[in-house]
Amino acid sequence: MACYAEGKVTNIYGNQKSAVMGEEEWTSRWEKRQIGFHRPTVDMDLVEHKEKFRKPNCRVFIPLCGKTVDIDFLVDEGHDVVGIEFSETAIKNFFYEHSIKYKRSQHPTAPYEIFKGTDKKIAIYKGDFFGINSAILGKFDAVWDRASFGSVHPSLQMKYADVMNDLVKSDGKYLLSTFNWKSSFSGPPFSISQDDIDTALGRYFNSVLLETYEVRGTALLKRTGAKSQLIHVNLLTRK
Numbered sequence: 719m720a721c722y723a724e725g726k727v728t729n730i731y732g733n734q735k736s737a738v739m740g741e742e743e744w745t746s747r748w749e750k751r752q753i754g755f756h757r758p759t760v761d762m763d764l765v766e767h768k769e770k771f772r773k774p775n776c777r778v779f780i781p782l783c784g785k786t787v788d789i790d791f792l793v794d795e796g797h798d799v800v801g802i803e804f805s806e807t808a809i810k811n812f813f814y815e816h817s818i819k820y821k822r823s824q825h826p827t828a829p830y831e832i833f834k835g836t837d838k839k840i841a842i843y844k845g846d847f848f849g850i851n852s853a854i855l856g857k858f859d860a861v862w863d864r865a866s867f868g869s870v871h872p873s874l875q876m877k878y879a880d881v882m883n884d885l886v887k888s889d890g891k892y893l894l895s896t897f898n899w900k901s902s903f904s905g906p907p908f909s910i911s912q913d914d915i916d917t918a919l920g921r922y923f924n925s926v927l928l929e930t931y932e933v934r935g936t937a938l939l940k941r942t943g944a945k946s947q948l949i950h951v952n953l954l955t956r957k
Contacts, residue, residue, distance in 0.1 A: 760791045761864050763895045763951050767928055768795065770953055771893035776859030779885055782847060782866040785812035789840060792862065798839040800855060802847050809833050809842045828854045848877060852884050861885070861892040861954075867919070868896050868910045875918040883922040892923060892954035899947040915952060923954035 772778060775796050780789060783801030785808045792799050803809055813820045819836045830845040861882065870878050886892055896910035915925055929951040
């Protein structure tokens with residue numbers, strides 16, 4: 719999963735004292751319901767900018783998807799949605815909470831289990847984000863990335879971008895929402911600047927900043943010690 723990091727920090731995920739969040743730690747967070755990052759409503763940035771980043775009836779990829787309700791929203795918009803998530807609890811919770819029947823299978827050549835909706839165009843792959851590629855998942859017309867890029871340690875941002883480069887079609891659109899704040903808080907999640915986006919993802923994509931707005935008074939800010947955070951919404955297209 720994506721939150722591999724280095725060093726000792728105090729972060730927002732409960733009693734964790736290390737920035738290293740491997741498979742066991744991530745699974746434990748979901749089992750203990752320490753999921754303050756999860757939103758029970760559709761992300762407003764997605765609603766606001768959905769027309770800009772995709773065409774009708776396309777394949778949409780959601781990295782590190784958890785049990786986001788954005789999946790069902792995009793499916794109801796007429797799209798075929800594929801997610802990647804390590805926690806089996808998160809995946810099962812998504813299907814249960816949305817009353818969606820699914821079938822479970824093993825990928826024939828790669829170490830991923832596939833949870834596929836029987837009545838809706840949803841497939842969530844259980845496994846390591848950094849091991850996926852287009853041979854496993856295919857190519858995508860669009861990507862919706864809400865803070866997933868910001869969940870990976872800065873040392874892994876280039877590798878994250880390499881994965882996304884492999885998955886996005888030549889005419890694909892990539893909608894990216896990131897957080898930025900000024901604080902001694904080390905993450906995860908990590909504060910992302912426009913330079914971070916340009917350095918990693920900018921090797922493959924042109925970036926247009928669609929929107930920036932300020933947020934105050936959230937639980938995340940209280941824990942990070944920052945007074946406010948900026949949300950940046952970027953539209954990425956192929957170079």
